[in-house]
Amino acid sequence: MEEAQRQYLEKGITVTYEYLAPEAASAEDQKERLSQVKKDDYDIIGVDVADEEIISPVLDEMADEGFRVMTFSSSDAAEGCKRIAYVGNTHNYQDGADLTEALCEKLGYRGRVAILVGSKGAPCHEDRAKGAKDTIAGYPDMEIAAVEYDMDSIENAYNLTLKILEENPGLDGIICCNMSNPVGAARAITEKGSDTVIVGMDHDREALHYLNDGVIYCLGVQDCFSIGFDTLQVAVKIADGNPPGDLYPEKMNEITTIIYQEDAESMLELLYGDIL
């Protein structure tokens, strides 16, 4: 977003934005914030939907009241929501399926796995979990031992993983559907000295280190730079009164790349300047 803002400034266009992320994902918190936002004079409101069932009606209501609302990042609102556009990951289901396929291949299509979903109702987390479940279902020798919601919290993910390992000795794999849970799972696995294979999402610094160490098998990395950059670009076009169409699509898809141990070093250097 900063880069897009900078490029606009170079052209003499000042874009002012507020980007306020909560400490932890919460649909209720988001609902409250949206009601606050309505009091201010914003040209465009972008929402990273925490729970499509709770937030989508709020967005519809805001649209009906004349607010220009768009969604971005990993979770779009529910189908039919009146938000103007979405920029971000449109293939969460596929991401979940791809990660799980990688895990199944690693396990030789035989074994018991657990799924850490993330936030209940968060479309991106739920879609990934669904993709994972459907993939597992396709292999007769694969079995889902547990499905848990960590609410996108590292601490929760850590505790849940310990619990799953305790309840499922010899667990073969864990599928992590958001940014926090691969870290929590990896911490627990390391602590227990387990050889359970972890696959997960996103590019948390600690997760990348676990990837490099071989604790995490692979990570699905979303193109966050493009998501931010394109979100601001689309937001400006919406603020100018342009509807989706030739200037921007109603859904702008950003890619996800699955990276493995050999990619960890370069990713760490690229994102965090870490040289191992």
Added chain:
Amino acid sequence: MTNEKDSINKRFIYTAIIGSTLVMAVLAFSMLWASRKTVSTTDEAVSAVSSFYLEAMADQRARTINNLINNNFEHMDKALTVIRDEDIESQEELRNVIGKIKTVLSLNRFALVDEDNTVYTQYTTYSGGSRYDFLSSDKLSERVISTAYMYGSSKQLCLATPADGLEILGKPFKACFVQIDIKDISDLLLLEDQGNTYFALYTKNGGNLSDSGLGLVGAGENILEDSKDYISRDSWEKLSTDFEEGKEGSLTLVSDGIQETICYAPVPDTGWMMAVLIRESVIHEQFLEISDNNRRVSRMLIIVTLLSMVIFAAVLLLQSRRISRMRLETERENSRMFRSMANTDSMTGVRNKHAYSEYEKHLNNMIRSGELRNRLAVLVCDVNGLKHVNDTKGHAAGDQLIKDACSLICEHFVHGTVFRIGGDEFAVILQEKGYDTLDETLSSINREIEDNISRDRVVISIGHSVLNEEDRQIHDVFERADNLMYQRKKELKAMGAKTRE
């Protein structure tokens, strides 16, 4: 004697040649040695100068960044003072104040951070707790210098300073910070450097911050990774340790004959390393150009010296031959002189009796061989009254009489050969033109002689005869001339001339 002289001459020439050759060899060798020594000394100087220069450059650039950091901290302190003095009543006003501070104090991306880690910039408000390490702590107690990596974008130097007691819109603020694009820092250094050197900024783990290349270390590449192929394991470990511990140092990379020396120095407080490189080949080229010129001059000097020596040797040789020739000539001259002295009459300067005898022999040989048959006349001249003069006027006067007589004979018989063959007796041999003009010359001299009788001057009795077919030797002709000389003496006596009687 001649052999000994030749031997001495030869020895002289050989000595000159060998000596010259030795001198030339020593001279050439010393010049070559001096030339090579100059090149090697230059090489050492290049290494020393370039390393020294690079170390200084690295230090200077590190100091430039340090100054930039200090200036920014000072400006942030001023900014906080300004903000404290402002009566900010809305977020809009806060943004305007931040914008004003950015402009007035030239602070890039100046931002304030509240206690909830929300960041306020001129155009943006965002939650930054997870983004910057320095924002993760609840309270900022001291200045923090850190490096931020903007995913997909630039790398930034972040400078944060505590904002103790600052409260805006009823909210406590914990810090303010600036972000300086490392590319801008590179541009600043480039401006200062005017493109004379290559430089790059690295993290302690070798990551490239400035996205600039450093010779064999590619643009944006990790120096620790890239240098592995060009340096020994020990050098690489030293480099890694120096970077890790933030120590100054240098390394030399060699690839495909290209040698590059990189000097690095820590940038204080940042955890960065400033590395500077000048391709040694660049300095080398300049020094080599000088060396080449020196070498060319040396070669020219050698060639000129050799040529000079050759010319000198040639001149010496020619001179020596000339001296030899002159000596030979002198010898010959001396010999001629001695021979001449043996054949010359010391009183009159004309040929003497001995010369006459030699000449007579020579002519006799010619007569015998048939080469000489005629056209030769012999004149016998006797000076009258010599005894009388000696007796009455002394021998000096007598000697003068003889000289006068000789002069008279020589003046008239210009084309003849005059000999003094006795005390008062001369012989003249006439050939060619002298022979052809005999009669008139004889008449002329006799007339003068006859005139001299009355004037008491020199009187000479001259008898002459010419070579006949029958003559077997010159003496035959001489005898006839001698007889006729006596007859003439009588004639002159009759005319009043004094005689011996």
